Amino acid sequence: MKGNVGIVIVSHSADVARGTALMVEQMVGREVPLGWCGGDPDGGLGTSVEAILAAIDKAWSEQGVAILVDLGGAETNSEMAIEMLPESRRSRVVVCNAPVVEGAVMAATEAASGAPLDVVRRTAEELTPA
């Protein structure tokens, strides 16, 4: 075991991302590596590949990272960011098809139990603990 799966929150809004991160921390404290970002490169609503890459780096775990996204552009930019990762990391980062707030809290709670990446993802997507 090399630590818990990391969680990344990607929203169009920095406020939503930060608020979601606070809810995750309230649930799991600092047991789960956490990264978040929101807003376009100018600080407006949107998402930034550069910021997503930084958030993945912050939440990096050898166990992998699960990304929770809000709307379309967040997903497309997250998938692009994953492709831009070094090859050794690429296969260990997934985007979860789940609502960002509920998904992040569920995923982090599962991750805090030491569950592997595929289980964390499934829990987020089904919104039910494994």
Add this chain to the structure above:
Amino acid sequence: MIDRQTRKRLLKTVANRVIACADELTDLDRAIGDGDHGANMRRGFEAVLAAVDDLSAKSFGESLKGVGTTLVMKVGGASGPLYGTLFLSLGKSLADEVDREQVVDAFVAAIEAVKARGKSDIGQKTMLDVLYPVLGVLRESGEDLPARLKTVARLAAESTIPMKAIRGRASFLGERSIGHMDPGARSAALMVDAVVDVMEGFA
């Protein structure tokens, strides 16, 4: 032969055309999306302009890839990875010496890459609805190719007006997305028009 001067003119013309129409793109996006397409594209192509000397100093393929990476990093909406993927793919296929057949092949690969990135297809009210008909005309070749490319790009963008959006933010509107031109289709048509102007020596 796409020499350094041509590369620079090409990148500058495309970038300036998109930037000049940013407000129009934003208005189109405000009708059926989140209203940021113009601002996002402006930010991306301003970054391309800022780097245009470095970008055009590289080979044609590398300069296109450079545009792609710049758009991916700077645009800040889904159009960043979508147009970024288009340019990255074109850059992988094209060299300084280029003929129409090679452009056709490069376009085929680039359209596939954009489809995969956007998980979308023709007829879903996206930029693909411009790129695909443009590919069709490129394939036909023949007389008046530049004029026909421009015409097909414009008409194809207009053809998205009666379409119902299946992908992207506009799809949330369902039937209400009908009756508006897709902003991504419009920006794709603008770029085709700008590229043709450069190839004809008008810009």
